[in-house]
Every structure is written in C-alpha cells, then in structure tokens.
Amino acid sequence: MSLLTVRNLSVAFPTQHGWFQAVEGIYLDVNAGDVLAIVGESGSGKSVAMMAVMNLLPPTARITCDELKLDGQDLLAMPPKQRRQLNGGTVAMIFQEPMSSLNPCFTVGYQIDETIRIHLGGSKKERTERVLHLLEIVGIPDPKRRYQAYPHQMSGGMSQRAMIAMALAANPKLLIADEPTTALDVTVQAQILELLLTLQQTQGMGLILITHDMGVVAETAQQVVVQYAGQQVEKQPVKGLFNTPHHPYTAALLDALPERAPAGDFLPTIQGIVPGQKDRPTGCLFSPRCTHAQANCHKQQPALQRDNEIWLRCHYPLNLKAEVAHG
Amino acid sequence: MKLFADDAWRTTWNYFKESKGGLWGLGFLAIVLFCVVFADVIAPFDPSLQNRDALLLPPVWTEAGHWPYILGTDAVGRDMLSRLIYGARYSMFIGFVVVSLAVVIGTLLGLLAGYYSGWLDTLIMRLMDVILAFPSLLLALGLVAVLGPGLLNAMYAIALVMLPHFVRLTRANVLSEKNRDYVVASRIVGAGNWRLMFNTILPNCMAPLIVQATLSFSNAILDAAALGFLGMGAQPPLPEWGAMLAEAREFISRAWWVVTFPGLAILLTVLSINLVGDALRDALDPRMRRS
Amino acid sequence: MAEVLRAVNLQQEYVARQGMLQKPLIVRALNGVSFSLNAGETLAVVGESGCGKSTLARSLTLIEKPSAGELWLAGEQVDTAHKPDAALRQRIQMVFQNPYGSLNPRKTIQQMLEEPLLLNTKMSGDERRQAVATMMERVGLRPEFAERYPHMFSGGQRQRIAIARALMLKPQVVVLDEPVSALDLSVRAQILNLLTELQQDLDLAYVFISHDLSVVQRIADDVMVMYFGRAVEYADAKTIFSHPQHPYTQALFSATPVAEVGEKRERIHLQGEPPSPLKPPQGCPFGPRCAYVQDECRKEVPVLRELNHALVACVRVEAINIRVTSLPSI
Numbered sequence: 001m002s003l004l005t006v007r008n009l010s011v012a013f014p015t016q017h018g019w020f021q022a023v024e025g026i027y028l029d030v031n032a033g034d035v036l037a038i039v040g041e042s043g044s045g046k047s048v049a050m051m052a053v054m055n056l057l058p059p060t061a062r063i064t065c066d067e068l069k070l071d072g073q074d075l076l077a078m079p080p081k082q083r084r085q086l087n088g089g090t091v092a093m094i095f096q097e098p099m100s101s102l103n104p105c106f107t108v109g110y111q112i113d114e115t116i117r118i119h120l121g122g123s124k125k126e127r128t129e130r131v132l133h134l135l136e137i138v139g140i141p142d143p144k145r146r147y148q149a150y151p152h153q154m155s156g157g158m159s160q161r162a163m164i165a166m167a168l169a170a171n172p173k174l175l176i177a178d179e180p181t182t183a184l185d186v187t188v189q190a191q192i193l194e195l196l197l198t199l200q201q202t203q204g205m206g207l208i209l210i211t212h213d214m215g216v217v218a219e220t221a222q223q224v225v226v227q228y229a230g231q232q233v234e235k236q237p238v239k240g241l242f243n244t245p246h247h248p249y250t251a252a253l254l255d256a257l258p259e260r261a262p263a264g265d266f267l268p269t270i271q272g273i274v275p276g277q278k279d280r281p282t283g284c285l286f287s288p289r290c291t292h293a294q295a296n297c298h299k300q301q302p303a304l305q306r307d308n309e310i311w312l313r314c315h316y317p318l319n320l321k322a323e324v325a326h327g
Numbered sequence: 328m329k330l331f332a333d334d335a336w337r338t339t340w341n342y343f344k345e346s347k348g349g350l351w352g353l354g355f356l357a358i359v360l361f362c363v364v365f366a367d368v369i370a371p372f373d374p375s376l377q378n379r380d381a382l383l384l385p386p387v388w389t390e391a392g393h394w395p396y397i398l399g400t401d402a403v404g405r406d407m408l409s410r411l412i413y414g415a416r417y418s419m420f421i422g423f424v425v426v427s428l429a430v431v432i433g434t435l436l437g438l439l440a441g442y443y444s445g446w447l448d449t450l451i452m453r454l455m456d457v458i459l460a461f462p463s464l465l466l467a468l469g470l471v472a473v474l475g476p477g478l479l480n481a482m483y484a485i486a487l488v489m490l491p492h493f494v495r496l497t498r499a500n501v502l503s504e505k506n507r508d509y510v511v512a513s514r515i516v517g518a519g520n521w522r523l524m525f526n527t528i529l530p531n532c533m534a535p536l537i538v539q540a541t542l543s544f545s546n547a548i549l550d551a552a553a554l555g556f557l558g559m560g561a562q563p564p565l566p567e568w569g570a571m572l573a574e575a576r577e578f579i580s581r582a583w584w585v586v587t588f589p590g591l592a593i594l595l596t597v598l599s600i601n602l603v604g605d606a607l608r609d610a611l612d613p614r615m616r617r618s
Numbered sequence: 619m620a621e622v623l624r625a626v627n628l629q630q631e632y633v634a635r636q637g638m639l640q641k642p643l644i645v646r647a648l649n650g651v652s653f654s655l656n657a658g659e660t661l662a663v664v665g666e667s668g669c670g671k672s673t674l675a676r677s678l679t680l681i682e683k684p685s686a687g688e689l690w691l692a693g694e695q696v697d698t699a700h701k702p703d704a705a706l707r708q709r710i711q712m713v714f715q716n717p718y719g720s721l722n723p724r725k726t727i728q729q730m731l732e733e734p735l736l737l738n739t740k741m742s743g744d745e746r747r748q749a750v751a752t753m754m755e756r757v758g759l760r761p762e763f764a765e766r767y768p769h770m771f772s773g774g775q776r777q778r779i780a781i782a783r784a785l786m787l788k789p790q791v792v793v794l795d796e797p798v799s800a801l802d803l804s805v806r807a808q809i810l811n812l813l814t815e816l817q818q819d820l821d822l823a824y825v826f827i828s829h830d831l832s833v834v835q836r837i838a839d840d841v842m843v844m845y846f847g848r849a850v851e852y853a854d855a856k857t858i859f860s861h862p863q864h865p866y867t868q869a870l871f872s873a874t875p876v877a878e879v880g881e882k883r884e885r886i887h888l889q890g891e892p893p894s895p896l897k898p899p900q901g902c903p904f905g906p907r908c909a910y911v912q913d914e915c916r917k918e919v920p921v922l923r924e925l926n927h928a929l930v931a932c933v934r935v936e937a938i939n940i941r942v943t944s945l946p947s948i
Contacts (some may be wrong), residue, residue, distance in 0.1 A: 041802035042773075123636040155891050156667075185666035186829055187888045194885075212803060215832075219883075228672030236512070242879045257877050259832040265814050267807040267836070272773050274802075316756035508720035512783065515679055516734035517707050530724035 003174050003206045004030040006052070007067035010050050011045070023049045024230045025304055027311060028089045030134035030206045032173060035197070037209045037221035037238070043274040047209045049174050054093055055083050071173055091120040092167035096179040098159035102151035109147030110144075112166045119170035124291055134165040139195060157188035161195070168199065174206045181216070193220055216259055218242055221307075226250050228287045229275050232304060235311035244319040246312050248290045284315065292316060342610035349606025352599035362415040370409040371395050374566045378404035385584045390546045399584040401575065407584060410566035411592050417567040418548045418596060421482055425547035426540050428486035428502055429493055434536065436490070436499025438524045442505060450500070455491035463488040464553055471559045478567065481560040489543050498538055500532035534611045541604035545597040552593050568593050570602075621693070622790045623655040623678070623710070628687035630673050634896065645895045647673040647783065647846035648684070650924075653864055660672040660815065660824040662838035662855070664831065664870070668775045668892045670847040671827045675795045678825060679712045689793060689903055707738055710785040715796035717776035727754070728764040736784040749786070757782045757812060763917075766802050774805035778812065785816070793825045810837065831874045835859055843867045846903035848919075853928030863930045863939060900947065902932070911939045 006248040011023040021290075023045040030036050032097075052063050068075040075083060087093075095101045102110060112131045114227050116122065122130070128164040135143035137163040140283050141255040151159055158178060167175060177196060181189035199222060200207040211217060212276060217224055217238065224241045225233040226249065234247040254260055255268045272289040282287050304313045343349055362369065384400045386407075398407035428577025440451040458466065470484035471477075493570035499612050501528040504510065505528060514529045536585065554560030563574060568589040630648035648670045655661050661670045676685045680696065689696050691709045700781055714720035722730060731753060732746040741749065741804045751761035757778040768776055777797060797813070798806040816822060819845040828834050832843060834855070841858045843851040843866065844868065849862040890907045899906050901916035907914070916932055922929040923935075932938070936946050 041804060100842055157891055175924040185892075186831075187666060187869060187873045188891070190885065191888070193875075194887075214803070214876065218877045218879050239848075239879045242877065253803055254877070256804055257832065258807075258810070258830075258836040261807075261836070265818075266811045269807040269811060271806040273774070273805070327734045508714040508716055512712070512714060512720055512780075513722070513733065515681060515707065515712055516783070516787070517737035518733070522737075527722060531722070536800040541708060 002029050003032050005069040010060045015207050022230050026232050032206050034225045035221050037217040038225045039217055040227035042310050044227040046227050047178050088115050091174040092172040093176040094163045094167050096182050098163050104151050107151050108162045110170050115166055115169040138165045138220045156184050160165045160192055176208045178210045203308055233313045246317040247288045247314050248292045282296045339610045343606050346606035348602040351361040352602030359415050361383040361410045363419050366412050370412045372406040373410040374410045374413040386584050399586055401585050407588055414566040414568045420552040420563045423548045424546040425482050425486045426544050427490040430540055433490045433493025434497045437494040441501025442524050455494050459491045476559045478561040481554045485547055504528050504531050538608040545600035620657050622657050624690040626652050626688040628684045630677050631685040632710050646847055650848055654825045657823050658821045659839045660826050661840045662834040664826045665844035669844040675793050678793050680736050708787045709789055710791040711789040712793045713780050713797050715786045715798055717773045720780050725763050753782045777809050780930055791823045795827045850931045857927050863935050864932050866904050
C-alpha cells in the first residue's frame with residue numbers, strides 16, 4: 001500500500017511583489033521500504049514541498065493539492081489537530097543543521113522523551129528505557145551519560161544521531177531527511193547515511209532523502225525526483241537517471257559534475273541562473289538555459305507526463321527512444 | 328560614508344508605511360518640526376511678553392476665554408500657545424543635542440570596547456556598569472547639582488546617563504561582526520584598525536543604533552522635562568515644557584490649562600517619537616526575513 | 619618553474635583559558651606543516667573539520683602570524699618576524715568560502731574592489747575606477763554593476779566578486795578556502811572554469827582547500843591530506859588518487875560518495891570522531907580510529923617519509939598496503 005501519495009502539490013508565498021510560486025505540480029508515490037531522493041539546487045523548492053506535506057509552513061503560505069494521503073489517511077480533509085498528531089507519530093523529519101535543530105535548553109534525553117511521551121505514552125521507566133534503546137541503535141556510545149548531555153556538548157555527527165533517535169522515537173512509517181549530512185564531514189556523512197539506510201530497512205520505513213549531492217543520491221536512492229525552480233522535471237529509478245537521463249536539466253547537471261566531466265581543463269557548464277520571482281520565463285522554466293530547446297519550448301509549458309516509473313516534464317526528452325526500444 | 332544603499336531606504340520606507348502608528352507619529356513630528364522652524368512666524372505673541380490685563384485667561388472655547396489667546400494665558404499673562412510653540416524648539420534642541428552626544432561618544436566607546444577587547448573593554452564596560460547602577464534621574468540630578476542648574480548642564484547630565492545603552496549596543500554588534508569574513512577580507516587587503524572599526528564594521532551596526540537613538544530622543548525630552556519640573560533644568564522664563572509644568576504646579580485646580588497643555592505637548596511628542604521608533608525597528612528588522 | 623610559496627614546519631598555537639584558577643591549555647591547531655608550491659600550480663589541502671586547514675589558510679595569509687616555522691613568499695622569508703605590508707599583500711591573497719559573508723553588505727562593489735588599491739597603491743580615482751572595471755570584466759561581471767550592493771547578486775556572482783577582489787593587487791599566490799562548497803552544482807563548474815582560466819592567464823599558484831574530492835581530483839597538481847594539524851599524506855594528484863597509502867586517506871576516499879550507480883562499494887568504516895585538540899592522543903593522532911593500529915603506533919607521532927612517490931606519515935604503511943588489495947578509484 002502506498003505510504004505517501006501526493007498529487008499536484010503547489011505552494012505559493014505572498015511577497016511584496018506578489019505571489020511567489022515556490023513549488024508547482026509535485027507528484028509522489030512512496031511505499032514502505034522505498035528510498036526516494038529529491039534532488040535540486042537552491043530555489044528548486046524541494047524542502048518547501050516536504051514541509052508542506054508535514055504542514056510545517058507558515059500560515060501565510062498558500063498550499064494547493066489534488067490529493068495528499070499518508071498511510072491511507074486523507075490529509076486534506078483532516079482537522080489540523082489530528083494532522084499535528086501525525087507529525088512525529090506516522091511521519092518524522094530530520095533537518096540539516098543538527099546543532100540548531102535541537103533545543104539548546106534541554107537535555108538530549110528530555111527531547112527524545114518528549115516525542116515518546118506525546119505519541120506513545122507509558123511510564124517514566126518505560127520511556128527512559130526506550131530512549132536508551134534508541135540512543136543505542138543510532139550508535140551513540142555510553143547512552144546513559146548522553147541522556148543527560150546538552151546539545152552543545154555533542155559534536156555534529158553525534159547531534160545528528162540524536163536527531164535521528166528523536167525522529168524514530170515513535171516508530172514512524174515515513175522518515176523525511178532534509179539534507180541530513182550536508183553540514184557534516186564526509187566520513188561522518190558516510191556513517192550517518194549508512195545508519196539511515198540500516199534503520200530504514202530494519203524498521204521497514206519509507207525514506208525520503210532531500211539532497212543536492214548527486215553522489216549521495218547514486219549510492220543511497222532507489223527512485224529519484226529532480227526538481228527545478230519549484231517544478232518536478234524528472235522522476236526515474238536511480239540507475240536510469242544516471243545512465244540515461246531524460247530531462248535536459250538532469251543531463252546538464254550530471255555533465256557539470258567534476259567526476260563525470262570528460263578530461264580536459266574546463267568543465268561543461270549550464271549557462272544562466274535559476275529563475276527567481278521576477279524573471280520566470282514563459283514556456284518551459286528551463287528553456288532559457290537548455291541547449292536542446294526548440295521554438296515551442298519557449299512558448300508553452302510542458303505538462304508532467306507519466307510512463308510507468310518515469311515521470312517527465314519536457315517537450316523533447318533525451319534518450320527516450322533508446323529506453324523505449326529496450327522495453 | 329554611505330550608511331545604506333539607496334534602495335534600502337526605499338524598502339525601509341515601504342515597510343515603514345505599513346505601520347499606521349508610525350505614520351501618525353511622523354505626521355505629528357512634522358507639525359512639531361514646523362513649529363520649530365517657523366515659530367517666529369506662526370506664534371501669535373512673544374513667549375515672554377507679559378500682559379497684566381490677561382492673567383490666567385482660560386482657552387478661547389470656554390466662557391471666559393478671549394481671542395486671540397487661543398489656549399489661554401498663564402499666571403503672568405503670557406500666551407500659552409506661543410509658549411508651547413517656542414517650547415518645541417527647546418524640546419527638539421534638547422533631544423537632538425543629548426542624543427547626538429550620547430550616540431557619538433557611546434558609539435566610539437562601544438567600538439573601542441568591542442574591537443580591542445581585553446583591558447580596554449573591561450575598563451569601559453565597568454564604567455558603564457557604574458553609570459547604570461544609579462537611578463538615571465538621580466544621577467542627572469546629582470550632576471546638575473554639582474555643575475549648577477541650567478538647561479545645558481541638564482543636557483550633559485542626561486547624555487551621560489544615556490551613554491551605557493549605546494555603548495552596550497555598539498559593543499554587542501561589533502563583537503558579532505568583527506570575526507566575519509568580510510572584516511578579515513578587508514584586513515588581508517591592508518585595512519588598519521581604525522579603518523576596520525569605522526569604515527568596515529560600523530556601517531553594519533547602524534540599524535539598531537538608529538532605532539535606539541529615536542527612542543532615546545523621547546527619553547531625553549522626558550528627562551529634561553523632569554529636571555525642569557524639579558527646577559534643576561531650564562530656568563524661567565524659558566518656555567521649556569517641563570519648566571512650564573513646574574511653574575504651573577500651584578494652578579492645577581484653578582487653572583487646568585496652564586498644566587494640561589504643556590503636559591499634553593510632552594505626551595504627544597514623546598508618543599510620536601516612540602511610534603516612529605517602533606515602526607522604524609520593525610521596518611529595519613524583518614526586512615531581512617521577508618523576501 | 620619558480621617557487622612562489624614554501625612553508626617549513628608551520629605551527630600555530632592557541633591559548634585556551636580554562637577559567638581563572640586553572641592553567642591555560644595550549645591548543646595546537648597546526649602542528650608542523652611543510653610544503654612547496656610553484657607558479658601556475660595548484661596544491662589541494664584536503665581534510666575534515668578540525669584538521670587545521672582553515673588555520674593554515676590564516677597562517678599563510680598572515681592574518682595570524684604562525685607561532686613557529688618558516689614561510690617563504692617568492693624567495694623572501696615573511697613569517698614571525700615580519701609585519702604584513704603592501705609588498706606582502708601583493709604576493710598572497712585569499713578567497714573565502716561563504717559568498718554571503720565575505721562581502722561587506724554596506725559597500726558597493728566599486729568600493730570593495732578599489733579598497734586594496736586605495737590602501738596599497740597611489741593610483742588616482744580614475745585609475746582605480748578603470749582597474750575595477752577591467753577586473754570585473756575579467757571575472758565575467760558587467761562593469762556597470764559596480765555601484766550595486768552584494769545582496770543584489772547571486773551566490774556565484776558574489777564569488778566572482780570575491781575572486782576579483784583577491785586579484786586586484788595581482789598576487790602570485792591565492793589561497794582559496796572552499797571557494798565552491800557553498801554554491802549550487804551548476805554554478806560550481808562556472809567558477810571552477812573561471813579559476814582555471816585565471817590561473818592559466820596570470821600564472822597564479824593556488825592553495826585550494828576543499829573537502830570535495832571530485833573537485834580536487836580535477837584541478838589539483840599536488841594533494842596534501844591533513845589530520846589533526848598535520849599532513850598525513852602529501853603527493854601529486856595522480857599518485858594519491860590511484861594509490862592512497864595512509865589509512866586515513868584511504869578511509870576518506872572510500873567515504874566519499876561517487877555519482878555512479880554500480881556495485882555497492884567496499885566501504886572502509888571509520889568509527890568515532892576526530893580527537894579533541896585539548897586531549898591529543900598518544901602517538902599517532904589517527905590511532906584511535908585506525909583499523910590497523912598496533913602498539914608501535916602509540917609510541918610516537920609518525921613523521922612524513924618518502925614511500926612510493928609520496929610522503930606518508932604512518933609507521934605501518936608497508937604492512938597495511940600488502941593487505942589492502944584493491945581500492946576503488948574515483
């Protein structure tokens with residue numbers, strides 16, 4: 001059964017210059033045990049989309065959605081109080097900066113305990129046992145001592161583990177990780193990613209990983225969603241994405257990676273910059289920068305099309321005939 | 328030294344406009360400033376002109392009122408309205424001079440304390456702590472008692488009492504800015520300490536200082552009025568609003584207008600400045616957050 | 619090729635006060651780093667947080683004078699005895715990591731770019747304006763933007779401004795502290811290309827500090843891997859990427875994710891975290907986390923020694939490398 005179903009999610013914010021469309025037309029299907037990566041650069045709206053699913057955006061945001069179902073429950077029809085209960089219970093989120101995501105005034109143990117208290121209940125003894133157990137499975141040594149530690153007494157990697165423990169406390173079915181390792185060293189990153197995948201498998205959770213690091217995507221994801229300027233431009237299984245990207249943006253992005261670029265002094269680049277609020281092009285949002293753009297790309301926005309596991313928003317996708325030929 | 332980008336002023340004004348209170352305050356202040364500049368033209372009488380025939384006349388809309396004494400007269404027959412209009416000059420003068428003194432000296436001390444740290448920082452901050460330990464009005468009174476009563480001495484005293492706020496504010500900002508990359512970058516290209524303090528760091532600390540300055544303006548007026556009320560500030564016959572209140576003490580019951588109007592003038596001016604200061608603070612702060 | 623920068627046993631100490639009653643602790647952020655750099659070449663300094671690479675950057679540019687060691691710039695010794703002066707600033711400059719923090723929000727581009735000229739040369743106002751316009755074009759910015767403020771530019775453009783500022787005095791060496799880490803992927807390639815182009819045109823020497831190995835592999839001539847204030851491996855890029863010898867280097871390379879979908883790689887699992895500089899471990903600082911640690915590792919701190927065309931600071935390299943059969947190349 002689908003854990004998370006999102007159909008046509010859009011988010012807009014009011015600004016001095018009118019409404020800013022931060023997210024436009026997101027379609028997602030995540031099942032238990034899936035690992036989905038959402039990739040995009042700044043301005044792609046990847047964080048905003050997931051915050052909208054968790055209902056964590058400021059009330060000024062305008063969120064529209066055709067369908068939003070979590071674990072079979074319709075989130076759109078749900079009263080706010082009930083929706084709040086889902087956060088932490090059914091779906092949990094971990095953030096980029098562990099040092100600033102933990103409350104500096106309370107001990108780590110207290111914060112994890114809070115989640116358990118709200119969602120699972122139980123006596124103080126039972127809760128403490130669970131907290132210690134959680135600290136253990138996320139790989140924090142000496143859990144009894146760390147229970148009493150404050151966030152500033154822990155390193156970045158340790159804090160992130162504590163956050164993961166907090167997220168897992170109430171046995172969520174879906175875990176959303178928003179750039180969980182960007183602020184960490186690469187060796188610590190490897191440990192944390194390994195931990196996330198292991199836990200995801202043992203707990204049977206769905207995992208949505210938001211990142212801008214293509215290396216992380218290649219090594220952890222099963223499905224990949226590529227977002228550009230708030231829109232979903234491509235969704236593919238990970239192998240296909242890296243070997244035969246269909247959207248010109250994905251292809252250009254992969255080409256610009258130093259490890260994939262052909263030998264030589266200079267790297268291939270994508271001309272131009274991501275459109276902001278004031279310079280949104282008519283037609284396809286990527287068309288001003290696309291090397292494969294044709295006349296009608298600048299006039300008409302492509303709709304999101306689906307073909308089995310591949311979602312695509314492009315008038316003239318790449319590598320498609322070859323894909324079709326292979327069945 | 329350009330304090331803000333041009334479009335920064337425009338954006339600030341856009342946000343400022345959203346505050347109704349701020350706009351009202353600004354409007355009233357404009358009236359006060361008008362009085363300051365054009366007092367000679369718009370005041371019906373000379374403020375120290377005494378008219379024995381028109382002692383303690385009530386305002387013109389009452390029964391016993393008499394045109395052209397619109398707001399009535401005081402105990403020696405001076406026109407209230409004219410005194411109030413000229414009094415605006417004193418209040419604005421007080422506020423401006425006091426705040427200028429406090430800002431300039433306070434910012435300098437704060438810059439030195441925050442930038443150099445060490446013993447200089449300790450020395451300056453403990454000095455400020457001593458000043459803060461005294462109830463402000465008491466300290467001002469004490470200083471005036473030593474220096475002698477008079478408006479100028481009162482102003483020096485009030486400026487001293489305000490100093491710690493600016494020193495602390497500047498120091499806090501300097502501490503948080505001085506380790507930023509752009510300061511290090513300026514140092515690498517050869518900026519010396521003074522240039523770093525005044526040219527590189529100071530412009531980035533201005534926003535909270537401006538807000539504090541507007542709020543201190545109103546405090547200065549209040550403190551000067553209080554000192555004047557106690558007889559230690561402006562001396563008669565100066566039409567300073569606080570001194571006017573002092574002179575009118577004995578007439579509270581039988582000639583309410585002699586007390587009420589100066590009091591109202593102080594109240595409205597201070598209120599306007601506070602509204603402007605609040606609106607300015609809101610305009611300067613969330614601007615960073617909004618777009 | 620002329621040698622433009624040489625560091626000999628650079629050390630940097632900080633005093634960590636532990637309250638009024640206890641003796642202050644000496645924290646060694648840099649514990650003896652030596653290297654040499656020629657014009658037109660790039661030395662990449664690789665390491666994680668706490669390894670001392672930022673301290674190295676500050677010592678090289680003399681923001682903080684090194685506590686000990688020698689620093690030679692274009693043949694002249696400039697370390698502890700010298701005060702940074704105009705001549706020095708025209709030899710070595712720096713580009714910072716954060717494009718949003720390294721530009722003064724209250725200054726126009728014109729003011730920022732002409733500041734080095736104002737402080738170090740006797741150029742007239744017009745000459746300075748011309749120099750700024752020329753430099754802006756050089757880094758790919760329109761000169762008419764000179765009167766704008768930093769917040770009006772994107773991250774990539776700000777980094778171009780930062781590079782322009784570093785080049786105003788025509789230095790021979792530029793220290794780049796993670797110059798592209800904070801930028802979007804598509805912008806990184808642009809900035810890296812710009813840096814390559816400038817290096818070729820102006821014969822610049824780069825000290826390129828980065829934790830991103832894919833970038834390092836592209837642009838570095840030599841690579842120095844740092845851990846806990848020391849260099850643990852120092853070799854030319856080709857050698858180090860094809861055959862890393864120090865266990866930490868191997869772990870670092872192994873931990874870096876690669877943008878290729880293939881077989882699950884054999885990962886070297888690094889436990890624990892880097893040691894705190896307040897409590898340095900006995901002997902080799904990597905010992906507590908090393909999979910190959912033995913008693914002899916704890917006896918003394920290993921020094922760099924020549925092995926297979928590289929300098930490696932490990933006493934057990936020969937023993938280890940016989941065991942490790944194949945390591946994936948990036």
